[in-house]
Amino acid sequence: MQADLGDLNAFLAVVRAGGFRGAARTSGLSASSLSEAIRRLEARLGVRLLHRTTRSVAPTEAGARLIERLAPALAEVEAAVEVVNAFRDRPAGTLRLNVPVVAVRLVLPSILPGFMAAYPDIKVDVVAEESFVDVLASGCDAGIRYEEKLEQDMIAVPIGPRVQRFATAAAPAYLDRRGRPERPRDLLGHACLIGRFASGAMTNPWEFERDGEVVRVEVQGPLVVSVGAATDLAVEMAVAGAGVIQLFEDWLRPHLATGALEPVLQDWWQPFSGPFLYYSGRRLVPPPLRAFLDYIKG
Known part of the structure; x- marks a missing residue:
């Protein structure tokens, strides 16, 4: 059974944002377009994916199971498409980082200005979150944490003060x-x-x-x-x-x-x-992340 990639992305955006209005702000689509995409997806799959209330939405059990497999898969699709950036004169795209507030305060301010000046075609999207997360499932390329126990397929690189x-x-x-x-x-x-x-x-x-x-x-x-x-x-x-x-x-x-x-x-x-930048070894490293790795190692 085939499902439209755009509808799957819409479903993931709504779940991550916790509602249609929040997803509309982050995705650039209207809330009505996102709602219609979810209806199409539910009709095509024949199951209800979201519990809807007047204030929020939450995935059903079927929706939660879909997210577990969907988020890493879509991240891999995006990484595969971004490989084309290697043929550009300069890397382009979006670098998504999941970091704790302390890294926002004490680590990134000394790194991002120089990095963004060196790579003007790369947009940086920073999510501040204290809990340790699966960067692929969260839709991010990499995270920053302090001496966390990483999964075997995660790669850690020193960043900031040692x-x-x-x-x-x-x-x-x-x-x-x-x-x-x-x-x-x-x-x-x-x-x-x-x-x-x-x-x-x-x-x-x-x-x-x-x-x-x-x-x-x-x-x-x-x-x-x-x-x-x-x-x-x-x-x-x-x-x-x-x-x-x-x-x-x-x-x-x-x-x-x-x-x-x-x-x-x-x-x-x-x-x-000091902190470490960590990212998955399960996927191709997208050009924006590769450029960031080269920058902090240099």
């Missing part, structure tokens, strides 16, 4: 009021600002390291924020004197430089390896 540190800090006024910790376990008596990942896991315990000794402290505090989406709120709360924060040193550096935040337990700040 060594970073977690910094612990608080506003001087807070430390004047509550005291300055001298050892990691002193934080048990302090108000700490904690992050929560999309998985539900907390950025707790906090880890410290000095002279090979690693100390983990189960901190407590008055505020929990979503990692990435609400991290800036935690930073601003720390600056306002609400408590102690532990975060990437580069993220806190502007506030440390102005004195709005004061380093805490600086001798114990823990270093860790």
Whole structure:
């Protein structure tokens, strides 16, 4: 049974956007055209693919099974077509990256301006997401993550700074009021600002390291924020004197430089390896991604 490729792409766009209006914005098609494409596809396949409500849509069980096979297949079709770019004088197309917010803040700003100047025919589409994802299923060419356990067919390439540190800090006024910790376990008596990942896991315990000794402290505090989406709120709360924060040193550096935040337990700040760009080894590397790989390796 044949299905129109355009209708399949429309179905995938609607599911990824969570609705017809969102898909219309990202695909350039009208909501009515997308709705008609889904109706044609459902009629051709003889099954219902979407649960529709007035506010959102969600795939049925049949729709979810179709997506599992469809997203990688369409990504492979797109990669095959983009191979033609190798015959152009300059690579062209779209580079889709799935990255955490910290990479948006601390990694990409030092890379993308030069890359986009060197490859003006490549459009960069960045999706900020904290959870580790299958880049093919998400419709992206590559992702950026920190020391994740990758599937065997994923390839990881270093990108950005190779060594970073977690910094612990608080506003001087807070430390004047509550005291300055001298050892990691002193934080048990302090108000700490904690992050929560999309998985539900907390950025707790906090880890410290000095002279090979690693100390983990189960901190407590008055505020929990979503990692990435609400991290800036935690930073601003720390600056306002609400408590102690532990975060990437580069993220806190502007506030440390102005004195709005004061380093805490600086001798114990823990270093860790920098991020990696990861992509699938199951597919041909599309020219935009190949150009990006060459750029960051150069």
